[in-house]
Amino acid sequence: MVNPLQFNGAEIARDHQGYLNDLNDWQPELALLLAKEEQLELTPAHWEVINFVRDFYLEYKTSPAIRVLVKAIGQALGPDKGNSKYLYTLFPIGPAKQATKIAGLPKPAKCI
Amino acid sequence: MKKLCILFRSAPQGTVKGREGLDLALLSASFEQEVSLVFVDEGVLHLLKDQQPELIGGKDYISTFKALPLYDIESVFVCKQSLAEYGLSHGLLSIPVTVVNDEAISAHLKSVDEVLVF
Amino acid sequence: MILHHIQTSPNRDNALKLCLRYACKEDAILLSSDGVNALLLRQWAMALSPFKLMVLKDDVIARGLTERLSNVCLIDYNEFVAQALLHDKVITW
Numbered sequence: 644m645v646n647p648l649q650f651n652g653a654e655i656a657r658d659h660q661g662y663l664n665d666l667n668d669w670q671p672e673l674a675l676l677l678a679k680e681e682q683l684e685l686t687p688a689h690w691e692v693i694n695f696v697r698d699f700y701l702e703y704k705t706s707p708a709i710r711v712l713v714k715a716i717g718q719a720l721g722p723d724k725g726n727s728k729y730l731y732t733l734f735p736i737g738p739a740k741q742a743t744k745i746a747g748l749p750k751p752a753k754c755i
Numbered sequence: 756m757k758k759l760c761i762l763f764r765s766a767p768q769g770t771v772k773g774r775e776g777l778d779l780a781l782l783s784a785s786f787e788q789e790v791s792l793v794f795v796d797e798g799v800l801h802l803l804k805d806q807q808p809e810l811i812g813g814k815d816y817i818s819t820f821k822a823l824p825l826y827d828i829e830s831v832f833v834c835k836q837s838l839a840e841y842g843l844s845h846g847l848l849s850i851p852v853t854v855v856n857d858e859a860i861s862a863h864l865k866s867v868d869e870v871l872v873f
Numbered sequence: 874m875i876l877h878h879i880q881t882s883p884n885r886d887n888a889l890k891l892c893l894r895y896a897c898k899e900d901a902i903l904l905s906s907d908g909v910n911a912l913l914l915r916q917w918a919m920a921l922s923p924f925k926l927m928v929l930k931d932d933v934i935a936r937g938l939t940e941r942l943s944n945v946c947l948i949d950y951n952e953f954v955a956q957a958l959l960h961d962k963v964i965t966w
Contacts, residue, residue, distance in 0.1 A: 702818065702821070703818055703819050703821055703822040704814070704815045704816065704817075704818040704819050705781075705816075705818075705819045705822065707822075707825075708785055710785055711785070711822070711825045711826060714825050715825050752778065752781070752782060764887065764888075764891055764966075795891060795894075795895075796887050796890075796891055797887075836894075857894055857895060860895050861895045861896070861897055864875065864895060864964065865875065865897065865961075867962075868962065869962055870875075870962060870964045872964060872965060872966050
């Protein structure tokens, strides 16, 4: 069960897996809290992916599954970053799963 | 790998059919199936630019059609006659599509393994 | 060879119209549920005439249409399954 998330004196609503119910509740400072739950220390490389998936969602209105995330990042940021090895190094439990959660997005439909 | 054709014949707002069809298409493509989309009749309205489904309480799955190339869904066909019936021109459409006649659609339906209608 | 399956009345839905637009002459058409009502209307009966046509028997009997539709090929559920396997695919419109 996911604990309620307290942020700036307000309680942020989440689903049972810890994804925000409303992506408009998200702010970069909130990402730090979400990352802490995932036991991740956010580096600029993490932020690049988090911002990428957030922009992806705002454009396509869907959270990218891993295969699509790899392809889209490859097109935008080059093959060094558009591969699952690099992304799993940053987000060991699953890049699509963890990056979308920290970015305040719904869970991808097919999520590895 | 199966050749799967998802055919959209229902209008975008008002029912969830289009969204279900798109979800199935993306999911099937993620499982490495060869997916093609065909838009006919009122289904062609999915392709109109500048839709704002959220205004009437719907989810904006229309924007997700722009992501088709990222899912390796390259075959997107639209019925020429249906476009004409609804007075739509190529320039009003939001994504790149191939406009085809009835015979080409018949041939495509014949060539794939499964056709699912939404 | 495709088996096109129509379940809705042509007065409520475009399924039959679209099926006829894209069907090839070697395809077969199966009517069930309110789809069987199409055969009572001259324009649709005519449009269907070039195709191999089947109608689900129980839907005809249930609607009291057995006599009206005495010259069409009525099939039961087992024959429906057999036909589905006989054709390359079924498209349910």
